[in-house]
Amino acid sequence: MPLLHGVATRETMRFHDDSAQPNGLTVWFDSFVELTSCSRVNQPGPEGRTVRMQITPSPRFVWLLTLACGLTVANLYYTQPLLHAISESFGVSQGSTGAVVTATQLGYAAALVLLVPLGDIVPRRPLVCGLLLVDAAALTVSAVAPNLTTLIVAACVVGVSSVVVQILVPFAASVAGDAERNRVIGMLLSGMLIGVLLSRTFAGLVSEAISWRAVYALAALFMLLAASVLFRLLGPRPADLSITYRQQMRAIVSVAASQPVLRRRSLIGACVYAAFNCFWTTAAFLLADDPYHFDQGDIGLFGLVGVAGALTTNLAGRYMTDARQSVLSGLMLSALVLSFLAMGVGGEILLLLIVGVLVMDATVQGVHLLNQGVIYALQPSARARLTAVYMTSYFIGGALGSAIGSTAYQMAGWAGASVAGGGLSLIAFLAWAVRTRSTGRAEPAVPQAPEIATARTS
Numbered sequence: 137m138p139l140l141h142g143v144a145t146r147e148t149m150r151f152h153d154d155s156a157q158p159n160g161l162t163v164w165f166d167s168f169v170e171l172t173s174c175s176r177v178n179q180p181g182p183e184g185r186t187v188r189m190q191i192t193p194s195p196r197f198v199w200l201l202t203l204a205c206g207l208t209v210a211n212l213y214y215t216q217p218l219l220h221a222i223s224e225s226f227g228v229s230q231g232s233t234g235a236v237v238t239a240t241q242l243g244y245a246a247a248l249v250l251l252v253p254l255g256d257i258v259p260r261r262p263l264v265c266g267l268l269l270v271d272a273a274a275l276t277v278s279a280v281a282p283n284l285t286t287l288i289v290a291a292c293v294v295g296v297s298s299v300v301v302q303i304l305v306p307f308a309a310s311v312a313g314d315a316e317r318n319r320v321i322g323m324l325l326s327g328m329l330i331g332v333l334l335s336r337t338f339a340g341l342v343s344e345a346i347s348w349r350a351v352y353a354l355a356a357l358f359m360l361l362a363a364s365v366l367f368r369l370l371g372p373r374p375a376d377l378s379i380t381y382r383q384q385m386r387a388i389v390s391v392a393a394s395q396p397v398l399r400r401r402s403l404i405g406a407c408v409y410a411a412f413n414c415f416w417t418t419a420a421f422l423l424a425d426d427p428y429h430f431d432q433g434d435i436g437l438f439g440l441v442g443v444a445g446a447l448t449t450n451l452a453g454r455y456m457t458d459a460r461q462s463v464l465s466g467l468m469l470s471a472l473v474l475s476f477l478a479m480g481v482g483g484e485i486l487l488l489l490i491v492g493v494l495v496m497d498a499t500v501q502g503v504h505l506l507n508q509g510v511i512y513a514l515q516p517s518a519r520a521r522l523t524a525v526y527m528t529s530y531f532i533g534g535a536l537g538s539a540i541g542s543t544a545y546q547m548a549g550w551a552g553a554s555v556a557g558g559g560l561s562l563i564a565f566l567a568w569a570v571r572t573r574s575t576g577r578a579e580p581a582v583p584q585a586p587e588i589a590t591a592r593t594s
Contacts, residue, residue: 198323200369201308204301204362205324206331211271211298211359212240213335214351215291216416217435220424221348226284230421233284234542236291237417241535243295248302249528253384255303261370264300264307268363271297275356279349301328302527307370333442336416340436348432391521395514400571401507402526404469406533407564411472412500413534414541414557415479415493422483422550441490442497462568465506469565472499473558480554503564504530 215222215236223233254263274293281287305324312320339351392398423430423438430438475495482489511522537560544552 197369198308198320200365201304202323202327204366205304206327206334207355207358207362208268208271208298208301208331209328210331210335210338211275211294211355212244213332213416214339214355215240217336217340217420217432217439218343218348218351219417220420220435221343221432222284222287225348226287228284229546231542231546234417234538234545235288236284237413237538238535238542239288239292240295241413241531241538243292244299245295245528245531245535247296247299248531249388249524251296251299252302252524253381253388255306257379257381257384260303260307261367264303264370265363265367267297267300267303268359268366271300272356272359272363275352275359279352279356302523304366333440336439336442337436340432340434340439344431344433344436388521388524391515392525395511395522397514398511398522398525400567401511402529404465404564404567405504405507405526406529406536407560407567408469408472408500408503408533409530410533410537410540411476411557411560411564412496413537414544414553414560415476415496417538417541418545418550418553421545422553427484428486441493461506461509465503465568466565468499468502468506469561469568471495472503472561473565475499476554476558476561480551480558483550483554 219233219236220230222236223230226233251263251267271294274290274297277290278287278294281290305321308320308324339348342351342354419438420435422428423435472495475492477492478488479492479496482492507526508523511526515522537557540556540560541553544556548555
């Protein structure tokens with residue numbers, strides 16, 4: 137590539153394979169990808185001997201990755217407002233349908249520890265597109281499932297393949313320059329959070345207008361579209377690391393064994409997310425029954441209450457300092473316990489239920505952000521491994537919370553589910569309080585808020 141001395145030259149990085157003969161559709165798609173691919177700026181150094189490379193992803197490139205992340209992470213949450221409709225469709229108990237959510241979370245947790253490490257040691261395009269195609273197939277099976285068992289198995293596969301979002305975020309970080317990296321990753325994670333918030337509303341409205349099966353059919357179509365776009369967008373890039381899969385897994389186990397703060401924060405995160413899923417797995421049953429009698433559309437719209445989480449994470453990040461992070465953790469965990477008290481009473485009073493949900497969602501997101509800030513300060517050179525340990529624990533907790541919530545609701549109704557969620561929140565609070573009291577000091581310093589915000593995962 138020629139370099140014009142004294143002038144910065146810009147070329148488009150085309151990641152796709154140009155060896156094939158183009159047709160009309162390929163020419164159109166290539167022209168679109170050219171607008172969405174990264175730009176590489178070459179700048180000559182002194183006497184033209186040094187070249188500094190800066191990667192600047194174009195806005196469309198970032199928006200496409202953001203859209204893919206949002207659509208994919210939504211697959212984990214479509215089922216929650218549909219549980220009542222699914223139980224009626226299959227003629228099974230409401231508690232048994234909670235296994236669908238549990239299977240999804242367990243599949244995602246397994247993929248976090250088993251598949252995400254592959255993102256650094258194999259080319260990303262075949263890995264990402266292959267997972268998206270599997271996702272589409274599993275969602276299609278969900279749409280035509282003849283019984284609950286088939287739906288549960290398909291849900292587990294959906295959870296496994298939806299882990300692609302945890303591969304796309306590091307990819308975005310790898311193609312962005314230092315000046316752009318925080319902005320790009322922040323965009324992707326914002327898309328994931330929006331996907332979580334809107335997934336329940338989308339599922340409820342589509343289920344009300346058509347059927348619950350149509351939700352999975354449309355989601356399968358979204359995954360096929362995402363796979364076709366990302367196949368051209370990612371291109372035949374080589375793997376980032378040359379280590380073996382076994383070495384990568386050993387490194388993850390090693391960091392978990394050597395970091396007690398990581399283990400404690402993982403326990404707190406697991407209990408918090410378990411409480412969160414305990415509520416959302418059973419909320420559809422509560423809202424569909426006495427005294428509310430919400431239809432599927434209303435249940436979906438109720439999910440918009442969770443928008444408070446998006447606001448709270450920014451607020452928590454702004455005030456997160458070495459002196460405050462431990463205190464903030466305690467305050468949020470205390471508020472989480474109280475939120476389940478309000479929601480328990482909210483089984484009869486809608487206003488209290490809404491207030492409880494606002495506090496619960498805000499504190500769950502805030503504690504999640506605080507946890508990541510603490511663990512990323514432990515070993516900055518091993519953040520990917522720290523994330524693998526923490527997020528695996530997080531989603532295992534979510535799966536257990538779904539199972540506990542469904543069982544508690546089946547045995548004791550809404551009061552049982554509220555007690556279960558409050559109990560899980562109390563365990564998280566005690567895990568924080570015991571350590572704080574025994575040491576009398578805060579945990580390790582956390583990074584500055586902008587860096588933490590980019591590490592947030594929905």
